[in-house]
Each structure stands twice: as structure tokens, then as C-alpha cells.
Amino acid sequence: MSQKILEVKDLVVEFNTDRGKITAVNGVTFDVHKGRSIGIVGESGSGKSVSALAIMRLIPNPPGRIAGGTIKFNGENLPDIQMDEMRRVRGNKIAMIFQEPMTSLNPVFTVGNQIEEVLELHQTELSPKERKEKTIDMLRLVGIPSPEQRVKEYPHQLSGGMRQRVMIAIALSCEPDILIADEPTTALDVTIQAQILELMNKLQRELGMGIIMITHDLGVVAETCDEVAVMYCGQIVERADVDTLFKYPKHPYTKGLMESIPAFDSTSGKKKEKLTTIEGMVPSLFDLPAGCNFYNRCVSASDRCRESEPKLSPVEGSHEVSCFNPLSL
Amino acid sequence: MNLWVYTFRRLLYVIPVLLGVCLIIYLLFNVVAGDPTHILLGKHATAKQMAELRHELGLDRHWFMQYLDLVKSAFTFDFGRSWSTKQLISSMISEGAIPSLTLTVPGFFISTICAVSLSLLVSFYRGGLFDKFTILICISLMSIPSLAYILFGQYFFAYKLGMFEISGYDFGFPHFIPYIQLPVLIWITLTIGPDLRFYRTVVLDEVYQDYVRTARAKGLGEKLILFKHVLKNAMIPIVTYVVIQIPFLILGALLIESFFGIPGLGGITLNAINSSDFPVIRAMTILSAVAYIIFGVITDILYTVVDPRVRLN
Numbered sequence: 074m075s076q077k078i079l080e081v082k083d084l085v086v087e088f089n090t091d092r093g094k095i096t097a098v099n100g101v102t103f104d105v106h107k108g109r110s111i112g113i114v115g116e117s118g119s120g121k122s123v124s125a126l127a128i129m130r131l132i133p134n135p136p137g138r139i140a141g142g143t144i145k146f147n148g149e150n151l152p153d154i155q156m157d158e159m160r161r162v163r164g165n166k167i168a169m170i171f172q173e174p175m176t177s178l179n180p181v182f183t184v185g186n187q188i189e190e191v192l193e194l195h196q197t198e199l200s201p202k203e204r205k206e207k208t209i210d211m212l213r214l215v216g217i218p219s220p221e222q223r224v225k226e227y228p229h230q231l232s233g234g235m236r237q238r239v240m241i242a243i244a245l246s247c248e249p250d251i252l253i254a255d256e257p258t259t260a261l262d263v264t265i266q267a268q269i270l271e272l273m274n275k276l277q278r279e280l281g282m283g284i285i286m287i288t289h290d291l292g293v294v295a296e297t298c299d300e301v302a303v304m305y306c307g308q309i310v311e312r313a314d315v316d317t318l319f320k321y322p323k324h325p326y327t328k329g330l331m332e333s334i335p336a337f338d339s340t341s342g343k344k345k346e347k348l349t350t351i352e353g354m355v356p357s358l359f360d361l362p363a364g365c366n367f368y369n370r371c372v373s374a375s376d377r378c379r380e381s382e383p384k385l386s387p388v389e390g391s392h393e394v395s396c397f398n399p400l401s402l
Numbered sequence: 403m404n405l406w407v408y409t410f411r412r413l414l415y416v417i418p419v420l421l422g423v424c425l426i427i428y429l430l431f432n433v434v435a436g437d438p439t440h441i442l443l444g445k446h447a448t449a450k451q452m453a454e455l456r457h458e459l460g461l462d463r464h465w466f467m468q469y470l471d472l473v474k475s476a477f478t479f480d481f482g483r484s485w486s487t488k489q490l491i492s493s494m495i496s497e498g499a500i501p502s503l504t505l506t507v508p509g510f511f512i513s514t515i516c517a518v519s520l521s522l523l524v525s526f527y528r529g530g531l532f533d534k535f536t537i538l539i540c541i542s543l544m545s546i547p548s549l550a551y552i553l554f555g556q557y558f559f560a561y562k563l564g565m566f567e568i569s570g571y572d573f574g575f576p577h578f579i580p581y582i583q584l585p586v587l588i589w590i591t592l593t594i595g596p597d598l599r600f601y602r603t604v605v606l607d608e609v610y611q612d613y614v615r616t617a618r619a620k621g622l623g624e625k626l627i628l629f630k631h632v633l634k635n636a637m638i639p640i641v642t643y644v645v646i647q648i649p650f651l652i653l654g655a656l657l658i659e660s661f662f663g664i665p666g667l668g669g670i671t672l673n674a675i676n677s678s679d680f681p682v683i684r685a686m687t688i689l690s691a692v693a694y695i696i697f698g699v700i701t702d703i704l705y706t707v708v709d710p711r712v713r714l715n
Binding site for chain 1: 613615619620621634708711
């Protein structure tokens with residue numbers, strides 16, 4: 074196993090709302106390893122984005138706050154450090170790219186300006202001329218054609234895919250140890266999605282950073298990740314390396330997710346006629362059931378699931394699942 | 403298309419707008435307002451006297467010629483003479499503009515700068531005590547009628563405490579300064595409330611945008627985010643709001659000027675209205691229309707500077 078660079082343990086994030094307090098992330102634990110990617114998968118509202126924002130301490134406060142747990146990075150617990158120390162981590166050691174490349178860039182500054190800004194902040198040893206050169210190098214690295222011209226352009230002059238490349242260039246310009254990608258391809262065309270994911274894979278091989286890939290798309294996970302954590306209602310319900318998870322899902326929710334994707338199964342000769350869906354609704358975070366959160370939708374639920382809550386525990390090697398009745402092979 | 407071509411084309415659009423505005427002014431004064439000879443000669447005028455006066459004022463000419471005169475005056479700023487003082491209106495305007503501007507320009511600058519910086523500050527502490535307190539003060543300031551400020555200021559600060567001159571004006575720098583202090587202060591008090599509330603809304607619109615989150619994720623400090631990223635985006639509505647106020651600065655402040663005895667354009671207009679001095683009122687109307695149109699053009703040109711998304715074609 075390669076070097077562990079980020080350790081998230083029992084992370085709890087709470088939000089105060091008009092209707093009361095909700096726990097958007099409830100005891101999430103995962104590690105990020107150097108040069109490896111962990112995917113965090115789940116539906117909207119499962120707490121995957123909030124977990125990522127918590128690492129960056131970007132949870133809007135109020136109403137949100139990190140209510141518990143630790144985020145260990147370089148021997149320090151990120152929720153405890155001073156804000157100016159956190160700012161030296163942001164964009165420098167841990168960088169983040171967002172779902173909306175259309176709105177995530179500032180419309181009134183040139184893309185060059187927005188890349189240079191982060192270099193000016195974290196790489197103070199560079200001269201203005203070196204910064205300009207590095208900016209162009211970064212644009213070239215993320216595959217933007219004629220970067221000398223593009224550097225002077227504004228975000229609205231670029232396509233969605235190009236803008237996401239610019240976001241990646243901003244994120245990677247200080248060679249961060251960790252890149253958090255929050256649904257980086259959701260807003261893009263399918264062909265562009267593949268290009269961006271390929272680019273991220275390539276840059277990870279070259280720069281060796283750890284990636285946290287937040288997505289609701291299992292296809293993205295299969296393509297980019299080494300390890301996967303499946304989230305449901307603010308908790309990780311299953312975690313395994315990517316091959317194991319796709320081959321032997323143990324949690325009924327994971328299996329349900331996989332079956333709800335159309336498959337082109339040309340080898341088996343078996344044609345699926347209808348997509349399976351997971352019956353029922355995600356419970357409201359205001360009103361979580363006493364036992365397992367997935368109880369009311371689960372095909373293999375038992376009485377025990379209604380009364381007590383399962384904990385994430387190992388089943389085989391590094392494969393962990395939080396289910397009393399994990400699926401057998 | 404470069405900026406010069408754009409400016410030129412934008413200026414060409416001014417011509418039809420100005421012609422239309424002149425037509426409306428003509429209709430308002432010559433059709434709606436009635437026959438000015440009744441006002442000038444009173445109830446007991448004979449028909450002969452009225453006919454003579456109509457001829458003297460040029461009211462017996464074809465309506466189109468009168469309209470053309472009006473259009474001409476909009477371009478040459480030659481508005482003829484005042485009915486009541488017989489002075490050249492153009493020289494009345496150029497004399498009155500100075501006291502008006504010495505009052506409104508400092509007031510406008512101080513008020514705008516204070517309101518913009520305060521709006522950034524309250525947006526930073528949005529929802530907090532400072533924000534709520536500032537908004538409360540703004541609304542209180544806006545709720546008190548302007549006359550109350552003028553009378554209170556003159557009675558309390560100028561008369562009782564003797565901190566300022568009660569009224570009057572002296573031409574030339576720096577002689578006018580003691581006379582404009584209190585009026586400028588009152589101007590700021592009057593305008594800062596609505597200004598601050600507007601700028602706060604504008605800034606709050608930007609603070610929650612995705613690019614602000616990106617800036618934070620890059621590790622930028624809150625001050626830099628606010629004064630660089632947010633302010634530059636907020637400049638687009640701010641520029642519109644600021645530039646559109648400038649024509650009113652030229653016209654002066656009606657109430658403040660008349661209460662403080664400042665011989666500015668506001669006072670001139672008020673006197674002209676009181677004495678039914680049509681040519682002066684008309685001149686002021688044309689002047690404000692022209693100023694409004696010109697600053698509209700300037701706003702459009704500034705957009706292209708502030709917002710790179712505004713395409714010149």
C-alpha cells in the first residue's frame with residue numbers, strides 16, 4: 074500500500090436549518106493515498122460533496138459546521154488549524170475543482186490572470202515573468218491548444234470543456250498533494266467527459282497526486298478510481314477497491330445502483346429488457362429511521378435492520394460493508 | 403469593431419432620441435401648458451396686446467418652425483432670454499452651474515465612496531449584528547423627510563452651535579467652502595441610505611456566486627476576494643447606478659439650494675417655476691434631457707470596459 078496522505082476519521086457535518094438541525098455527514102471515514110484515486114459515490118444529498126467541502130473547510134458557516142471527527146493532513150488536524158494556515162493549504166497542498174465550469178471561473182478576469190493569481194499566492198519565489206511562463210505551461214499541460222493566445226481570453230470565450238481544463242490548470246498549478254474533484258464532468262458533454270477524465274488520469278500518473286473523485290456516476294468511478302466508497306444518507310455504506318466492488322457488491326444499495334445503469338452486455342448474450350430501480354425514496358435527513366437508513370428500500374431487510382443500525386465492518390480483506398445481511402457471492 | 407467605431411455609432415443614435423425628446427418638450431410647453439400670454443399679461447389684457455406679445459415671443463409662427471428652434475437650442479445651447487429677468491439663459495446656466503456643482507460633486511463623491519465600501523463591509527458580515535444595524539440606520543435615514551434634515555441642521559448645527567454658515571454663498575475657491583459644508587453633509591445623509599441598500603443588494607448577489615467559492619478554494623483571503631473578485635463583478639450594476647445620477651448633479655439640488663440660498667441651477671429652476679418663466683423651464687428641461695442621453699452613452703461605453711462579456715458588435 075502506498076503512502077497515506079489524508080486521513081478522514083468519523084467526520085460529522087451538521088447544518089442548522091429552519092426546520093431544525095440535520096446531519097449531512099455522519100461519521101465518514103476514509104483515507105487518501107499518494108498517487109491513488111478514491112471515488113465517493115452517492116445520490117444527491119448523500120453528503121459526498123459536503124464531505125469534500127469539509128476537507129477544504131469551505132462549508133458555509135453559518136449554517137453549516139464540522140461537528141466532529143478529524144481530518145489529518147501532514148500531521149495536522151485541518152478543522153483545528155488557523156484560517157490563514159488553512160489558506161496556505163487550499164489551492165496549494167489540496168486543490169479542488171467544481172461541477173460548474175461555467176460559473177466557477179470569475180467572468181471578468183482572463184484565464185491567465187486566474188491561474189497566475191494562485192501562483193502569486195503560493196509560489197512567491199516566482200518572478201512575474203516566470204509566473205507568466207508557468208501559466209502558459211499549465212494551459213499546455215491540460216491540453217489547451219495555442220495557450221499563448223488563450224491565456225489572454227476570458228472564460229466566456231471558452232467552451233465548457235476548455236473551462237474545466239482551465240479549472241484543472243488552476244488546481245494543479247501548485248502541484249497539490251491532493252486533488253478533490255466534485256462532479257468534474259457532470260455538466261459536460263459525454264465526449265468531453267471522457268477527455269477530461271482521461272486528462273485527469275494522465276496528470277495523476279505524471280504528478281502523482283491523490284484524487285478524491287466525487288460523483289454520482291459509477292461509470293466515472295470505474296474509469297478513474299482505485300478505491301470506492303458508496304455513501305447513503307451521510308454515511309459510507311460500502312467501501313472496497315474498484316474491481317471488488319463492481320464484481321462483488323455486498324450492500325444491497327450498491328447492487329441496486331449498479332443494476333440501475335443500462336449495460337451493453339454483448340458478451341453474455343443476455344439482453345436486459347428493463348432497468349431495475351431502487352424502490353422507495355431516500356429518507357429525509359430530518360427524519361431518519363432508527364435502524365438502518367436503507368431499511369425501507371432494502372430487498373434483504375430483516376427485523377434486526379429496523380431496530381439497530383449496522384456499522385461499517387470488514388467482510389473480506391479491505392472490503393467493508395455496513396449491512397447485517399450482506400449479499401453473498 | 404473597435405471602441406471608437408462603437409462610440410461613434412452610439413452617438414449617432416443620440417440624434418433621433420434628441421429629436422423625439424424635443425417633440426415631447428414642444429408638445430408639453432405649447433399644447434398642454436396653454437397660452438403663455440395669459441400668464442404674462444394677466445386677466446385684463448386686450449386682444450391687441452396679446453397679439454403683439456405673441457408676435458414678439460414668436461408664437462405666431464408655424465408650429466414646425468417653433469419646433470425647429472427648440473431642436474436648434476438643444477444643439478447650440480442658445481435658449482434665448484428669460485421672460486422675467488431678460489437675462490441670457492445660457493449665461494444664467496453657466497453662472498448657476500458652478501454653485502450647484504460645488505455642492506453636488508463633493509456630496510456625490512463622498513456618498514458614493516462611503517456607500518460602496520460600507521456595502522462591501524456589511525456584505526462581509528452579512529446577517530450579523532453590524533449588517534442589521536447598518537440597514538436599520540439606512541432605513542431610518544431614508545424615512546426622515548429631507549426638509550427635516552435641512553431645518554434641523556440649520557437650526558441646531560448652524561444657529562445653536564454655530565458650527566456652519568446658516569446660508570449664503572461666495573464665489574471662487576476657497577471662499578465657497580464654509581457655505582457648502584452643511585449642505586454637503588445633508589446631501590450625504592439624504593443619499594447614503596438608498597445608495598448603501600442598493601450596493602449591498604448588488605454585492606450580496608455576487609458573494610454567493612460559484613467563482614467566490616473557487617477563489618476561496620484557491621486559498622485567497624476574504625479581503626482580496628471581496629475587493630478584487632466581488633467588486634469587479636459588482637462594478638457592472640454600480641457603474642449604471644452611478645453614471646445615471648450624474649445628470650442630476652448638474653441640475654443641482656432643488657430644496658437644499660433654495661433653503662441655503664445657494665444661487666445654483668436648482669434655485670434658478672425653482673424661481674422660474676414660481677414665476678412661470680417658460681423659456682428657463684424649457685431650457686432646464688432640455689439641458690437635463692441632453693445630459694441624461696449623453697451619460698446614457700457614457701454608461702454603455704463604460705460597460706465595455708468593465709465587463710468583457712459585452713461584445714462591441
